[in-house]
Amino acid sequence: MKKRSGYLVIIALCCITVGIRAQPIADTLVVTPPEAEVVFLQRNLRLLAAKLDIEVAKAEVIQSKLWPNPTVSIGEVNLWSNQGAEALGRLFGNWGNHAQVAVDVEQLIQTAGKRKKLVAIEETGIALAERSFEDLLRSLQVEFRTQLAELNRTQQGMAAYRQALERLQQLLTGYQRQVAQGNISRSEYMRLRASELELMKTIDDYRRQNGEAQQALKVLMGLPSADDRVLIATGFREIPFDTLEALNAATIQEWTYAYNTELAALRLGVTRADQQLRFERAQRVPDVKLSAGYDRGGNIMRDFVGLGIAVDLPLFHRNQGAIKAAQLALEQSRLLATNAENQVVGEAVRAWKDLQATVARRNLVGPQYEADMEALLEGYHRNFAQRHISLLEYLDFLDAYLQTKDNLLDIEKTLREQYETLRYHVGSQLP
Template sequence: MKKIIFTLFCIHFFSFFLAQNADTLRISRKEAESVFLANNLDLIIQKLEISQSEARVVQAKFWPNPTLSISEVNLWRTYDIEKQPALVGNWGKNTQIAAEIEQVIQTAGKRRKNIELQKLEVESEKYELQEVLRELKNLLRNTVTEIQYNQEQQKLYQGQIASIEKLTKSYHNQLNQGNISKAEYIRLKAQEIEFKKTLVSLRQEIEEHQVELKALLMAPSNSYIVISDELEIPGKEISELELPKWMDMARENRPDILIARNKEQYAHKNLELQKALKTPDLAFTLEYDRGGNIMKDFVGVGVSFDIPIFDRNKGNIQEAKLDIEKKGYETRKTILKSESEVNSAVQNYIRTQEIYHQIDEDYESTLDGLLASHEKNFRLRNISMLEYMDFLETYIGNKMIILDTKKELNEYYENLQYVVGQDL
């Protein structure tokens, strides 16, 4: 209960900040998902569609209304008729009138079968909500990963720019004193400009992801969202031995498979309804006739129904049978596709996981230490600019390899959850 209250508080707290015109919004991955689930308009629309389907079930349960018909009323005085008592006061002695109430009774369980079809429509809308949620959660999580990846890249280049700016300033002083050649200074300045240009490109790239994330979270257009978490690898180890389990899970949980199975059930129920439609409905009537019969006040009952001579709904029944066959193939196709996707997702994750495990835990810190050492030796002119630049290129390249691997692991893990149809 405390966890639920805390989550609701976080959502409300974040919503309050969304309402402000603050430029920067800091939020974690977990908080982003909570806000998404509470605020996303696509999910709200899909939930309303479920309510609409449930309303159609309620409507399907009602019987058809009876029909009242009043006819044979003469609006003028008629002579040479048998005497009749007045209906109201002195009115009605020369008036003829007929009234009829008709009630249609659906036969062959049509009403019940239609209710069952509408209930399957409700289930279909619920599965559609799961499918929309699956698609949007995958988009949200990958967008957050892209922003985290971009933020880490920016940190990397911002750190190098800060360092190289100091070196450039120092070399400019040395140039003015005639201690170094202009070519050395230009080479260093060119590297600084190249880093700054890369940083600008990264900031332009993150803007595209910002647009996507703000749309998913319903955040103000003038806000800038910062993901407070660092980019980390998923905490779950994936083994190829688990592949059969993931495939079974996909068959049981994937919304597109559930939708396909629901459509197959709908096709079977529709066939039942089409077969029932060949049986005519009955229309029972209760009639009253005044002055139009040998009896003064005639009351009678009647029944009417179509005679199924020409139309026995054969075409619709045949179409419904073919639809069952078609939906069966579509379900099988969806299941085969899911198995292929799960296998591919598992293989991609395992391959990337193996690469990441080959990187020593202290490899990044070793790289950082070596870079600091090369910068110091470069300032002291113990190493040449070529040696320093070569190592700087190696350093950035290796840092990017680590970042790329982390990003790919997150993307492949999210893809595995997506193709399985359930959070792992």
């Protein structure tokens, strides 16, 4: 197989980064979920972009701590003199004997703790950006692990149907000879061919679903869209069923209130809205401008130095509109946070109940059921080949076996999806 330099670079990068083990086939990559997740955390473009929001928030804090720059103005400079000009002495060389100049320095002093309040707003912005990043991370982890579960389901499903297809094709080879010899009716042979086509169609459906999961995972892992390797997920970690059995609705609600990142971000939004209201109210207090000036030859004193102070009179503009807008924004934030708490806690409890139902269904099937079905299929295949059972009996059991396989794979996938959804709601309280 011709190796393309483009994806060889990607293979080398992934192997160096996380130690992913590649099969001898160049376009097949075997990854365990933990290995794939390391690549996802390091290369996911949405996460990398969201991290920059935190750095932007930190830069805003730096900006808010800076003092306003002083203002320097130079004026009253005459470039020529008239007959009534007073001799003042030269400034530079031969120039300046009759030159007048005024220099003023002005500094804005913020009152009512405006600068401190603005710093508090921006520092809350850092915490808000961090919580928003954590919420995005958890939601993407749910999506990533769900796609891994889908990848595993489709690959195992394809393997099961391909195995059944191989056995059926072995029978068809023998049946074809028997039909030619007139020992078996052609209708039985055609019935087996119809079953063969049904299996091939199902395999094609699984292949399509697998391709969709492959593409979604590659996007989440930051791999190029043109990458044509095949990911094979293996080595999933066990779900802690003992821990899940010990949970109850009250614990789920408590954990969701305390550790859900979406709710944490909304609460920080309320805090920031309250800080913004405090800042807008402080804007009612006028700032003070302090000034110092030097005037050469423009006053009764030849070299005059004076101090000044300026303050706005809050007669018309007392920041009324901005204060009202901030009050409404605070009330809006509180309403949205309360609504989200009711919704998210309800979703968490529902996710826990759904997971309980799936676990109960899994326990009802039992760990030995799949092995028993495998043994029975082997027996049915052997007995049918030896003509001990009819075609109808064989095909009925084959259909029951494949349906059971699909159901077991669906249960496994659903378990992992529901567990990851519950983990998203309750945070790090579940492993």
